[in-house]
Amino acid sequence: MPNRIHVAFVAGLLATAAFGIAQTVPVIKEVPMxxxxPASGKQMYSTYCAVCHGVDGKGSGPAAAALKERPTNLAQLARDNGGKFPDAHIYSVLQFGMETTAHGSKDMPIWGPALRSLDKGSPSPEMEEHQRLANLTNYLKTLQQ
Ligand code: HEC
Known part of the structure; x- marks a missing residue:
């Protein structure tokens, strides 16, 4: 269901019986993309990514609290890579997803198929997918501190 990957933030209600109070907790819900x-990395970022990573990329979007893993601080990608922004790695993570780790499931969606699904009717969906991945990667570069 690649076209249902976009994540929305929904406020759910959880009644904490022990104390008899109601508390608002974030709940992740998948909605259509x-x-x-494809030309605007900024528009794609704010539409698909900011909900988890935050508008500034620092990892505190409204849905972050509902995830098992804390979203990566995207403003430090270059710093965490010895001062060089890891373009090729980011492009590949967006296209194919993160490498799996020994424990837990990945909260970070795989964007390649979802982004490709947006341009299904176009004569060259592969080119648009590339444009989307490249512009998203370039936009993340502008968030570096
Ligand atoms: C549902 C929440 C969520 C959304 C939406 C999301 N991410 Fe993530 N992202 C994560 C989490 C959580 C991690 C931390 C890695 C992990 O353990 O899954 C992560 C990690 C990353 C990383 C780090 C990869 C690495 O190798 O260190 C990059 C880059 C990234 N996200 C970019 C994006 C971009 C760009 C978008 C939008 C197209 C996006 N993310 C949308 C949750 C999300």
């Missing part, structure tokens, strides 16, 4: 322009 909203369309965006």
């Amino acid at each position: 909203k369309s965006t322009s």
Whole structure:
């Protein structure tokens, strides 16, 4: 279901019986991908990524609290890679997903198929997928501190 990967933030209600109070907890819900322009990394980022990673990329989007893993601080990708922004690695993570680790499941969606599904009717969906991945990667570069 690649076109249902986009994540929305929904406030759920959890009654904590022990104390008799109601507390708001975030709940992750999958909704259809909203369309965006392949030319705008910024628009794609705010539509698909900010909900988890935050508008500034620092990892505190509204849905972050509902995840098992804390979203990576995207403003430090270059710093964490010895000062060089890891373009090829980021492009590949977005296209194919993160490498699996020994424990737990991955909260970070695989974006390649979902982004490709946005341009299904186009004569060259592969080119648009590439454009989307490249522009998202370039946008993340602009968030570096
Ligand atoms: C549902 C929440 C969620 C959404 C939406 C999301 N991410 Fe993530 N992302 C994560 C989490 C959580 C991690 C931390 C890695 C892990 O353990 O899964 C992560 C990790 C990453 C990483 C680090 C990869 C690495 O190798 O260190 C990058 C880059 C990234 N996300 C980019 C994006 C981009 C770009 C988008 C939008 C197209 C996006 N993410 C949307 C949750 C999300």
